[in-house]
Each structure stands twice: as C-alpha cells, then as structure tokens.
Amino acid sequence: xxKMPEFVGKYKVFSFLLLSSVLFSLSSVFADTPDVxxxxxRIGGAKINIAIPEFxxxxxxxxxxxxxxxxxxxxIGDLNNSAFFKTVENRDSLRDTHAGDKKSGKINFKxxxxxxxxxxxxxxxxxxxxxxxxECRLYxxxxxxxxxxxxxxxxxxxxxxxxHKLSDKITYRFTGEKGIxxxxxxxxxxxxxxxxxxxxxxxxxxxxxxxxxDKSITxxxxxxPDGKYILYTTFKYKNPDLYLTDxxxxxxxxxxxxxxxxxxxxxxPDGKxxxxxxxxxxNPEIYTMDLDGKNLLRLTTYSGIDTTPAWSPNGREIAFTSxxxxxxxxxIMGFDGTNLRRLxxxxxxxxxxxxSPDGNKLAYSSRSSGQFDxxxxxxxxxxxxxxxxxxxxxxxxxxxPDGRQIAFSSSREGKYQIYTMNADGTNQRRIxxxxxxxxxxxxxxxxxxxxxxxxx
Amino acid sequence: xxxxxxKFLAIICLIFLMNGVISCAAIKPAPTKxxxxxxxxxxxxxxxxxxxxxxxxxxxxxxEKKVEEEEKIRKEEEIKKLEEERKLVxxxxKVxEExxKVEEExxxxxxxxxxxxxxxxxxxxDEKKKVEEExxKVxEExxKVEEExxxxKVEGEKRKTAEERTILMAEEEKRRTxxxxxxxxxxxxxxxxxAKESKGEVITELEDIYFDFDSSDIRSDAKDIxxxxxxxxxxxxxxxxxxxxxxxxxxxxxxxxxxxxxxAMSVKKxxxxxxxxxxxxxxxxxxxELPIDPGHNEEAWSKNRRTHFLTITK
Numbered sequence: 001x002x003k004m005p006e007f008v009g010k011y012k013v014f015s016f017l018l019l020s021s022v023l024f025s026l027s028s029v030f031a032d033t034p035d036v037x038x039x040x041x042r043i044g045g046a047k048i049n050i051a052i053p054e055f056x057x058x059x060x061x062x063x064x065x066x067x068x069x070x071x072x073x074x075x076i077g078d079l080n081n082s083a084f085f086k087t088v089e090n091r092d093s094l095r096d097t098h099a100g101d102k103k104s105g106k107i108n109f110k111x112x113x114x115x116x117x118x119x120x121x122x123x124x125x126x127x128x129x130x131x132x133x134x135e136c137r138l139y140x141x142x143x144x145x146x147x148x149x150x151x152x153x154x155x156x157x158x159x160x161x162x163x164h165k166l167s168d169k170i171t172y173r174f175t176g177e178k179g180i181x182x183x184x185x186x187x188x189x190x191x192x193x194x195x196x197x198x199x200x201x202x203x204x205x206x207x208x209x210x211x212x213x214d215k216s217i218t219x220x221x222x223x224x225p226d227g228k229y230i231l232y233t234t235f236k237y238k239n240p241d242l243y244l245t246d247x248x249x250x251x252x253x254x255x256x257x258x259x260x261x262x263x264x265x266x267x268x269p270d271g272k273x274x275x276x277x278x279x280x281x282x283n284p285e286i287y288t289m290d291l292d293g294k295n296l297l298r299l300t301t302y303s304g305i306d307t308t309p310a311w312s313p314n315g316r317e318i319a320f321t322s323x324x325x326x327x328x329x330x331x332i333m334g335f336d337g338t339n340l341r342r343l344x345x346x347x348x349x350x351x352x353x354x355x356s357p358d359g360n361k362l363a364y365s366s367r368s369s370g371q372f373d374x375x376x377x378x379x380x381x382x383x384x385x386x387x388x389x390x391x392x393x394x395x396x397x398x399x400x401p402d403g404r405q406i407a408f409s410s411s412r413e414g415k416y417q418i419y420t421m422n423a424d425g426t427n428q429r430r431i432x433x434x435x436x437x438x439x440x441x442x443x444x445x446x447x448x449x450x451x452x453x454x455x456x
Numbered sequence: 457x458x459x460x461x462x463k464f465l466a467i468i469c470l471i472f473l474m475n476g477v478i479s480c481a482a483i484k485p486a487p488t489k490x491x492x493x494x495x496x497x498x499x500x501x502x503x504x505x506x507x508x509x510x511x512x513x514x515x516x517x518x519x520e521k522k523v524e525e526e527e528k529i530r531k532e533e534e535i536k537k538l539e540e541e542r543k544l545v546x547x548x549x550k551v552x553e554e555x556x557k558v559e560e561e562x563x564x565x566x567x568x569x570x571x572x573x574x575x576x577x578x579x580x581x582d583e584k585k586k587v588e589e590e591x592x593k594v595x596e597e598x599x600k601v602e603e604e605x606x607x608x609k610v611e612g613e614k615r616k617t618a619e620e621r622t623i624l625m626a627e628e629e630k631r632r633t634x635x636x637x638x639x640x641x642x643x644x645x646x647x648x649x650x651a652k653e654s655k656g657e658v659i660t661e662l663e664d665i666y667f668d669f670d671s672s673d674i675r676s677d678a679k680d681i682x683x684x685x686x687x688x689x690x691x692x693x694x695x696x697x698x699x700x701x702x703x704x705x706x707x708x709x710x711x712x713x714x715x716x717x718x719x720a721m722s723v724k725k726x727x728x729x730x731x732x733x734x735x736x737x738x739x740x741x742x743x744x745e746l747p748i749d750p751g752h753n754e755e756a757w758s759k760n761r762r763t764h765f766l767t768i769t770k
Contacts, residue, residue: 194746217745219709239740240713261717261741264710277714279741282721284714303546307714321711325535327670328711345531349670351708365708372708395708440709 048174049116051088051141052076053098055123055134067125071134071163075121077204078167078181083404083422084174088115098122109144117141121170132156136166138173148173160206180400184444185407186211186221186230186247187418190436198232200247203400203443205418205431211249220264223444225271230442231255233263242276244291256293260284268311268335275299275309275318286320288335299337310353310362311335319343319353319362330364343377346384350375354397356423363387363397363406374408376423387425398443399423407431407441556729661688662697662765665723666758670707672718674726682723685765686730699723700764701741702748704757709743716741723763738768 055071057063079085088094097111101122112120120141126133131153138148150169154162161182168179183203188196191210198212198221212218217235224231230247233240241257242265256262258280265276274291277284286300286309300306302324309320319332327348333340344350349367356363360379365372368386372393377384388394392412399406400420407420413430418438421428432438662685665678674682689695701720703712720739728734749756 196745217742219713219743219745235742235745240743260739261713263713277710279714279717279721284717303549305711305714305718308708308710323670326538328707349707349711351711367707 047084047086049088049118050079050085050121051094051112051115051117051119052079052121052123053094055125056102058124058126061127067127067132067159070159071123071125074160074163075123075167075170078164078179079170081181081204081405081427082167082171082175082179083427084171084177088117090115107139107144109139109141112139112141119174123166127156130156132159132162134162134166138170160202164202177402178446180402180405180446183401183446184223185398185418185441186223186444187409187432187441188219188221188439189434196436196439198230198245198249199434199438200230201418201432203420208432208434211245211247213249220440221442222264222266223442224267225269225445227445227447231265231267231274233265242274242293254293255291256289264308266310269313269315273311275311277307277309277320286318286337288318297336299333299335308352310355312355313357313359319355321351321353330362347375352396354399356399357401357403363399365393365395365397365408374406376406385425387421388428394419396440398441400443401445407443409439409441552729553725556725559731560728560734657767657769659688659695659697659765659767661685662767664762664764667719667761667763669704669757669761670715672701672715672722674722679726682726683730686727686732689727689732689736696736696738696768698766698768699727699737699739700766701739702746702760702762702764703744704760705744705747705752706757707744709745713741713743716743719761719763 052072052075055068057068076087080087093115097108097115100111101107107120107122118141120139122137122139124135126135132155133151133153136150136152137146138150139145140147150166152162152165164181167181171177171179171181180203184200185203185205186198186200189199189210190196194217195215196217196219197210197214198218199208199210201208211230212232212234214234214236219233219240220231222231223229228246230245232243232245234243235241237257239257239259240261240263242255242262244253244255245251255274256265256276256278258278260279261284262276262278265274267274268288272291273288275286275288278287278296279285281298283303284305284307285298285302286306288297288299289295299318300320300322302322305321305323305328307321309318311318316335317332318335319330321328322331323329324331325342328351329342330344330350330353331340331342343353343362344364344366347366347368349372350364352365354363355361356376361376362379363374363376366375372395373389374387374394374397375384376387376397387397387406388408388410390412392410392414393416394408394410394412395416396409397406398408404423405420406423407418409416410419410430411417412419415437416439417430417434418432418441419428419430663681665681666675667673667678668675689697699720701716701718701723703715703719707715717739720741724734724737724739727737744760747756747760748762749759751757
C-alpha cells in the first residue's frame with residue numbers, strides 16, 4: 001500500500017520524460033528548416049535564393065489575361081522588394097527546368113540546385129467564374145522535399161492582392177517577420193492647375209484610386225494607425241481645414257476649421273489623438289486634440305512658425321519644425337510640450353520629420369547645396385546619413401511599417417513623383433507615374449484585422 | 457523493484473540516445489555550402505564592421521566630446537545672444553503692436569462718431585496726403601501708362617480665374633446641398649462658425665506685394681503699395697478684403713503653408729497699423745500651391761512670393 005504511490009510517481013516521471021523527449025525530437029526535426037533560414041535572414045546579410053517559375057493553369061483553360069506569368073512577376077517583385085530574398089533570374093533555364101518537371105511529373109531537384117536555387121515555389125491557378133484559387137507549394141531544393149503549401153481564393157479583380165498575400169506568407173515563413181506586400185500608400189496628385197486630390201495605391205504603386213473629389217486643393221494625407229481612415233487638409237471651404245475620410249472616400253468629417261491654417265496634422269500612435277499646426281491664435285503653433293477637434297491643448301508658444309508635427313511611435317514625444325533659430329529646424333518635445341530641444345543642426349532648412357516604426361530614427365528632408373534631400377538621423381547615436389543625392393528635390397519621407405523601406409516624393413525626373421527605397425538608401429525606384437505628379441506620400445500600417453497573415 | 461528501476465534507466469538512456477541521433481540528423485545543415493560560406497562571411501564582415509565602428513567611436517569620443525561640448529556651449533551662447541536680440545526685436549514689435557491697437561481703437565472711435573479725433577486725424581491725414589499726393593502725381597503719371605497695359609493683361613487673366621471660382625462655387629453649393637443629408641452631425645456642429653462661403657472679386661486697384669525668400673517681413677517697396685491699397689480701402693469703407701499669402705515652390709509644402717499664413721498676417725497687421733479696421737480684413741494661406749508663374753527660376757519665384765487681395769461680397 002505504501003509502495004503504490006511511489007510506483008505511480010515513477011511512471012509519471014517516466015511518461016513525462018518520454019513525452020517531452022519525443023516532443024523535443026519532433027520539434028527539432030520539423031523546426032529545423034525554418035530555423036536555418038530564420039537565422040540566415042536575421043543576420044541580415046545572406047539572402048535566400050528563390051526560384052519562381054510561371055504558375056500553371058488548370059487544363060483546358062486559355063490564359064487570356066496572362067495570369068500565369070503575371071503571378072510569378074508580382075511575387076518576384078514582392079520578394080525582391082522585401083530585401084530578404086534574391087530571385088533566380090535566368091528566365092530561360094527557369095522555364096526549361098519547369099517544363100522538364102511538368103513532363104516527368106517529378107521535380108528535378110538536382111537541376112534546380114544547379115541554377116542556384118535554395119527554395120523553389122510552384123504555383124497553380126484554378127479559375128472558377130469570377131473567382132480564382134491559388135495553390136502554392138514550397139520546396140527545399142537541397143533537402144529535396146516539400147516544406148509547405150498554401151491555398152488562397154478570392155475574386156479575380158483582387159488578383160494582385162492574392163499574390164501579395166502569398167508573398168507575405170512566404171516572407172513570414174522564412175524570416176519570422178510580417179511582410180508589407182499588402183500595405184498601401186496614400187498621396188496627393190494634381191488634377192487641374194488649381195486642384196489637387198488624395199489618392200490611394202498598393203505599396204508597389206499599382207491599383208491607384210482617387211478617394212477625394214473636393215475640386216479644390218487637398219494636402220497632407222496621413223493614414224490612421226488602424227488603417228481605416230485618412231486625415232487630410234482641404235481648401236474646399238476656402239480655408240485650409242482639417243478633415244477625416246474613410247479610405248473609400250465615402251464619408252468625411254470636419255475636425256478643425258479655425259480661421260487660419262489647420263495643417264499639417266497627424267495621428268498619435270494609438271489613434272486616439274491628433275496633433276496639428278493651427279494659426280488661430282495669430283501664428284502657426286502646435287496643438288493636440290481629440291478626433292472631434294475638441295480638447296485643444298497648445299504645446300508651443302513661439303511667435304514665429306511651428307509646424308509639421310510628428311508623434312513618436314511610443315507616444316511620448318512630438319517632433320516638429322520651427323524657425324525659432326532663424327531657419328526651419330527640427331525640434332523634439334514631450335507630448336505635453338515640455339522638455340523641448342533642438343534636434344537638427346546641419347543644413348539651413350529642415351522639415352517633415354518622420355519617425356521610424358521602432359522610434360530610433362527620424363527621416364526628414366533637408367536643403368543641402370540648394371536642393372532638398374532625404375536624411376536619416378539616428379536618435380541614439382546622433383549620426384546623420386544622407387539617403388538621396390543627385391538631380392532634383394527629394395521630400396516627404398514616410399517609413400514602411402516594417403521600417404525596411406522609405407517612400408518619398410522626388411522631382412529627379414522633372415515632375416514630383418512617388419519613389420521608394422530601402423531604409424539604407426539603396427534600390428531607389430519610381431513606383432508611380434501620374435501626369436499630375438505625386439506628392440506627400442504616407443505609408444499605411446499593416447491591415448491586420450482585415451487580412452491577417454496567419455489566417456488564409 | 458531493482459529490475460524495474462534498471463529497466464526504466466535503460467529505457468531513458470535509449471530515449472536520450474535516440475534523441476541524440478534524431479537531433480544530430482536534424483542539425484545537418486540544409487543550405488548549400490556556398491550559401492553557408494556567404495552567410496559566415498557576411499557575419500564576419502558585420503562583426504568586423506561593428507568592431508571597427510565601436511573602435512572608431514570609442515577612441516575619439518572622449519576627445520571629441522570635449523570639443524563637441526565646447527562647441528555646444530559656444531552654439532548655445534550664440535543662440536542665447538540671438539534670442540536676446542530677438543527678444544529685443546520682439547519687445548519692439550510688441551510696442552509696435554500696442555501702437556497698432558491704440559490706432560485701431562482710435563479708428564473705432566472715429567467710426568462711432570467722435571468728431572474731434574476724427575477731425576484731428578483727418579487734418580493730419582490731409583497734410584500727409586498733400587505731401588504724398590504731390591509725390592504720387594509724378595509717379596502716377598508714369599505708372600498710368602504701364603498700369604493700363606498691365607491692367608488689360610491682368611484683367612483678362614483675373615476675369616478667367618474669377619469666373620472659374622464662381623463656377624466652382626456654384627458646383628460646390630450644388631454638391632453641398634446634395635451631400636447635406638449624408639454628412640455626419642459633427643460637421644454641421646463645427647461648420648457654421650465661419651462664413652467661408654463668401655465670394656471673391658478682384659479689384660485692380662489692390663496691387664500684390666512681394667516678399668524675400670523665407671520671409672514675411674514687409675519690404676519698403678511693399679509698404680508703398682500697401683499705402684496705396686489703404687487709400688482704396690479708405691475710399692471704399694464698405695468693402696471687406698481677403699489677404700492671400702503665397703510662397704514660391706522651394707521648400708516643403710508644410711512649412712510654406714505656415715509661411716503663407718505669416719505673410720498674410722503681417723500684411724493684415726500692417727494695414728491695421730495704417731488705420732484699417734481688423735474686421736474688414738481676413739487672411740488665407742495657399743502656401744506654394746497656387747504659383748502665378750510656373751517657372752523654376754528666381755524671376756518666377758520672386759513673383760510667387762506674394763500676397764494677393766480680393767474683396768469679399770457676401
């Protein structure tokens with residue numbers, strides 16, 4: 001009787017050991033591949049070589065819209081943008097090897113390896129009325145095995161979005177970091193000589209939509225932290241007033257329309273407050289307010305210009321531009337106006353501070369040798385890095401939500417247009433061309449609630 | 457029992473051995489060697505870069521810090537000096553503003569009908585006018601020829617813009633009535649505070665004035681024009697005007713919106729100082745959004761740094 005509990009106890013210990021060790025060994029087997037790639041990508045140096053041949057279409061369907069090629073191109077664009085992957089570029093051998101695989105019904109891993117492939121992605125498209133189903137398999141070429149498969153379905157008019165979603169899945173699978181291929185940009189473009197309107201596009205510049213129709217000057221769109229609204233300034237009622245619109249442009253709300261300027265403005269990181277430059281007291285000063293424009297709190301008391309506020313990601317500080325030193329320079333203060341200090345000393349004209357998502361850096365535009373360029377100051381080390389140079393002006397930097405890219409407006413090719421670059425200044429490219437130009441971009445957050453990465 | 461425990465130990469040992477084998481197999485590196493080498497190289501590079509960064513930073517920081525601190529102190533001192541100077545200037549401005557206020561009050565009193573002050577003011581004004589008129593006559597005669605030429609051009613352009621505006625207004629009103637039902641209550645609450653639905657009319661007698669780069673100070677040439685504009689305002693006491701502040705294309709849209717506001721405000725203050733009632737003057741900044749000359753050179757820029765005047769009719 002006395003020995004029974006001891007016996008049971010031993011078995012308990014035994015079964016625990018058995019279970020845990022089996023779990024451990026299992027997890028080490030299955031978590032092996034991603035850990036290797038995770039560690040590679042987290043170092044930040046090595047890019048994963050990924051091969052994406054054209055997708056296949058179900059038998060008996062004609063690919064009139066060229067979707068097979070498009071899907072591969074969109075995915076290649078996304079993964080190259082992410083800076084984690086390098087896509088295998090030899091198109092001919094890619095096509096030949098892919099065709100060989102199709103013929104034999106097997107994947108010729110040796111040949112894929114010889115093309116420098118580490119990860120192979122094979123996609124199938126199935127068209128069904130207005131819907132498109134995408135099935136995608138990921139292979140580890142070295143280990144000669146399938147490591148994942150994804151399935152998505154959506155309306156055909158959202159084709160690019162489905163591929164972006166796939167790209168975010170793949171990015172997350174190999175880096176542990178949520179992708180940004182589903183994010184969007186909002187910006188301003190001129191519609192007539194005297195009118196500008198607010199636009200929205202995908203992060204890669206496709207899928208452009210005009211969301212305001214104020215037939216007036218609209219300026220400074222700023223995406224809300226939850227991605228549902230855009231704050232902007234409009235002259236619709238013959239004064240620069242602060243307005244809010246949903247991202248479809250269906251509903252608008254007046255926020256602040258005091259006499260004088262009510263702009264520019266932006267959000268607090270929790271989306272519950274706004275900060276804006278208002279001149280209702282005689283000159284432009286920085287205020288905070290609730291979303292209905294009430295509960296106004298004035299933070300600055302200088303008789304010249306205080307403008308372009310930017311709330312820090314941790315909500316504690318506000319960067320802004322002031323000419324109190326004689327020239328426009330960037331200052332930082334607490335969200336209640338205390339602890340004011342000057343940040344920039346280089347350059348005779350600095351404006352438009354934009355905090356990196358981790359709060360460690362500020363991008364801004366600065367005039368150097370007569371033209372404006374994007375600079376990034378590291379708030380920890382104080383080190384300043386110039387991101388753009390050469391022809392034209394570069395202004396209005398805005399960070400991608402992963403902090404790995406910066407969108408901006410540049411006149412390097414004549415008219416101002418929207419460009420993006422990696423956060424280190426590499427890979428600068430125009431992503432939009434509009435006759436009316438592109439100004440004042442603001443990068444959206446990730447749309448977690450609507451299109452979660454984890455739920456297919 | 458002895459045997460039992462021996463068995464347990466043996467099984468546990470076996471399990472651990474198996475684990476070892478499985479995890480060994482699992483740890484086998486998956487990626488190709490070149491990739492591994494690349495990664496290792498990059499790691500080394502990164503580490504070296506970090507080391508050198510740290511090395512470079514640490515060595516001179518103590519030296520540099522002192523220099524930097526000295527520089528900072530110097531800069532701060534300079535800033536203090538500048539700020540003191542600015543305070544003096546601001547004090548002067550305050551005095552000037554107070555003067556303006558007094559003058560405003562006088563103007564109001566005048567309007568209320570206190571004859572003495574009005575008469576005194578008129579006398580003074582008349583005397584000033586006489587002197588000014590004599591000066592002006594010569595200048596005016598010269599100007600007339602030029603003005604007439606300019607007017608013909610400007611009138612054509614301005615008519616167009618005025619026409620465009622009235623069309624826009626009509627469209628807006630239509631839209632407003634259509635949208636009125638949909639708009640949330642919030643907007644209705646705030647909107648009526650300001651009457652911005654007024655219409656603008658260009659008066660050719662009201663000349664634009666121009667500014668220096670990144671400045672809202674009234675230049676001496678602008679003062680002469682504002683004096684003339686004041687004459688017109690005094691001759692047309694029932695007219696209200698809107699002062700539009702504009703900037704050139706250089707600089708950011710954000711800062712220029714603020715600068716345009718400052719320009720319009722400084723003109724408003726100046727007109728008040730010349731005896732125009734504040735109630736007759738409203739301001740708006742268009743920043744750099746509406747250049748009058750689309751060029752990208754100093755000639756265009758100097759034309760675009762301006763305040764423009766419109767009369768407002770309700």
